[in-house]
Amino acid sequence: MSGNSYLPRKLHSLLGVIPLGLFFIEHALTNYSAFEGGREGFLDSVHGLHKLPLIFFLEMFVIWLPILFHGVYGLYIAYQSNLNTGRFSYGRNWAFALQRITGVITFIFVIWHVWNTRVQVALGHTTYDEIGNHMHQIVTQPLNFTLYVIAVIAAVFHFSNGLWAFLVSWGITVGPRAQRVSSNICMGIFVIVSVLFLLSLFAFRSDEFASAAAAGAAFGPVTFG
Amino acid sequence: MAETATKQRTVKFIITRRERPDAAPYTEEFEVPYRPNMNVISALMEIQRNPVKADGGKTAPVCWESNCLEEVCGACSMVINGKPRQACSALVDKLEQPIRLEPMSTFPVVRDLVINRERMFQALKKVKAWIPIDGTYDLGPGPRMAESKRQWAYELSKCMTCGVCLEACPNVNDRSTFIGPAPISQVRLFNAHPTGEMNAHERLEALMDDGGIEGCGNSQNCVRSCPKGIPLTTSIAAINRDTTKQLFKKWLSM
Numbered sequence: 364m365s366g367n368s369y370l371p372r373k374l375h376s377l378l379g380v381i382p383l384g385l386f387f388i389e390h391a392l393t394n395y396s397a398f399e400g401g402r403e404g405f406l407d408s409v410h411g412l413h414k415l416p417l418i419f420f421l422e423m424f425v426i427w428l429p430i431l432f433h434g435v436y437g438l439y440i441a442y443q444s445n446l447n448t449g450r451f452s453y454g455r456n457w458a459f460a461l462q463r464i465t466g467v468i469t470f471i472f473v474i475w476h477v478w479n480t481r482v483q484v485a486l487g488h489t490t491y492d493e494i495g496n497h498m499h500q501i502v503t504q505p506l507n508f509t510l511y512v513i514a515v516i517a518a519v520f521h522f523s524n525g526l527w528a529f530l531v532s533w534g535i536t537v538g539p540r541a542q543r544v545s546s547n548i549c550m551g552i553f554v555i556v557s558v559l560f561l562l563s564l565f566a567f568r569s570d571e572f573a574s575a576a577a578a579g580a581a582f583g584p585v586t587f588g
Numbered sequence: 589m590a591e592t593a594t595k596q597r598t599v600k601f602i603i604t605r606r607e608r609p610d611a612a613p614y615t616e617e618f619e620v621p622y623r624p625n626m627n628v629i630s631a632l633m634e635i636q637r638n639p640v641k642a643d644g645g646k647t648a649p650v651c652w653e654s655n656c657l658e659e660v661c662g663a664c665s666m667v668i669n670g671k672p673r674q675a676c677s678a679l680v681d682k683l684e685q686p687i688r689l690e691p692m693s694t695f696p697v698v699r700d701l702v703i704n705r706e707r708m709f710q711a712l713k714k715v716k717a718w719i720p721i722d723g724t725y726d727l728g729p730g731p732r733m734a735e736s737k738r739q740w741a742y743e744l745s746k747c748m749t750c751g752v753c754l755e756a757c758p759n760v761n762d763r764s765t766f767i768g769p770a771p772i773s774q775v776r777l778f779n780a781h782p783t784g785e786m787n788a789h790e791r792l793e794a795l796m797d798d799g800g801i802e803g804c805g806n807s808q809n810c811v812r813s814c815p816k817g818i819p820l821t822t823s824i825a826a827i828n829r830d831t832t833k834q835l836f837k838k839w840l841s842m
Contacts, residue, residue, distance in 0.1 A: 445758040
């Protein structure tokens with residue numbers, strides 16, 4: 364199997380669910396703790412995560428490297444596809460087209476988002492204690508907030524529809540009925556996870572996260588808008 | 589009123605033509621006298637008999653391919669009003685006018701509506717879509733196929749290599765080497781056969797090579813477009829399952 368595209372494509376599909384999909388759900392729940400538990404709840408979640416052993420290696424092998432491979436190979440997959448929803452305006456074909464469009468949006472967003480958050484922590488411009496206030500600063504700007512809302516919905520669609528495609532690509536849902544049922548479940552996941560992320564975005568806009576906002580002011584110019 | 593009653597009813601066609609494989613495409617309009625129950629092929633035959641455009645100018649007859657005229661050979665595939673399908677089963681009475689005919693340009697266009705579907709036959713060779721029964725002596729009768737299996741396998745055997753599923757697939761294009769839905773379904777057919785099953789791994793390996801089953805992006809246009817109603821996406825998912833098993837079998841050296 365030399366010069367083979369089967370293995371990288373299969374790996375791309377797997378990484379999208381394990382570990383990236385699991386991390387994505389974890390991210391949604393952690394953010395949601397900002398809505399449910401406010402500033403305290405969010406800080407507890409963040410601290411809980413960063414107390415995990417070997418956190419640097421976890422981030423590297425569970426998040427950064429999988430995202431890099433999934434994103435770069437995904438761009439190549441998107442490049443190889445035609446969009447023919449004009450001629451074939453079927454639901455699944457739209458999902459196919461949106462999967463590629465939202466994938467590109469998500470990849471660009473993730474680069475910006477990681478630069479805005481994790482990289483700024485690494486550079487010492489903010490800390491995990493202040494990350495909630497830092498997010499408050501970003502999402503209280505209308506342009507940033509709009510971009511976040513679009514990108515979050517795109518990312519959740521990409522994850523949910525990708526989960527459906529994963530089940531087909533690994534031969535788990537074979538018949539039309541299995542695929543229809545899993546499609547309904549995945550669209551349910553799309554709605555639920557979107558709501559989690561959107562509620563947390565609104566939570567970050569609340570005054571509660573503004574209190575220590577001055578701490579991150581020095582870094583203001585780095586953000587968009 | 590009397591005049592309109594006697595006037596010959598016509599059917600308007602807009603046909604995308606090209607003179608040579610490398611020539612630029614152009615469109616020509618035709619008005620064909622209407623006859624009851626006519627199909628796209630009979631209209632093309634009419635243009636062949638009287639190659640005059642709608643504006644009265646003479647032109648070369650439009651080239652197309654067709655054989656069986658009963659939707660079993662796959663030769664007359666073309667894009668009719670935006671959808672790839674068989675011209676023989678495209679009834680004029682059921683089509684919106686003007687009727688637009690284009691070649692299936694996913695394939696190399698030879699001339700006018702004639703395309704070269706050779707890649708489909710190459711694909712069948714690549715995946716070994718046959719049952720090897722030749723030996724140096726009489727191998728005797730093979731194992732029997734269960735009737736319940738034969739019934740669904742028969743549906744897959746209706747594939748006429750017409751190329752409509754490749755035309756509908758967004759992943760079959762110049763930037764991708766994807767083999768297309770039809771040969772994947774044929775692998776399922778021949779792997780379902782009790783004798784063909786003995787070489788199942790060879791067909792699966794062919795689909796685990798470059799341009800194989802991984803090229804499928806699950807747009808599912810193929811199953812919506814197949815003129816024979818073949819459950820192509822079920823075949824693809826079933827072969828996804830089999831290739832995944834084959835992958836792990838190989839890794840574990842079973």
